Amino acid sequence: MAKEHETSVQPWCTLEELLLACAVNRYGTKNWDSIAMEISNRTASVYRSPDNCKDRFDELKRRFISRNDDDESTMVDELKKIRVEELRREVRRRDVSIVVGVEGEEIGGRKRDELERRKRR
Structure with a gap:
């Protein structure tokens, strides 16, 4: 049975867990x-209550500590x-969308499809 304070809690992101x-x-x-x-104070997300924090930390301990x-x-x-891996994926995703102009247009000697292939790696 879920605790009352957990019913309206937003999912935690990796940054908040860290x-x-x-x-x-x-x-x-x-x-x-x-x-x-x-x-x-350090995130722009929803308020995390002391009980939310304790419960999430208990879950993290189960996940990461043998x-x-x-x-x-x-x-x-x-x-x-x-x-760090999340940030890398985000940078790759944004890099392609920033660098790529019109589909097929050459940008800095590279074509869009070439940049898309790099993104998938």
Whole structure:
């Protein structure tokens, strides 16, 4: 059964999860009010309550920390890798849309279809 405060919560993005993991490293697992405030101040997303933050962190621990390894820095490292890959995909997507003018038009010696192939890699 879902908790009442989870019913209206927006999905978490990787950036918010990364900020959450870093805030927990900074404040510990006893200061959820400060953690929620930091996340809310550092993102333009919806408000994250202390309970939302605690629940999400518990989920992240299940996702990233093995039973034998209680090292939360592993979680931060994995979230950083995921975020960097998201940013790379976004840059590739925008690079093609910015550089490409009219379909088939040569731009800097490259044709649009050549740039599209690079984007898919």
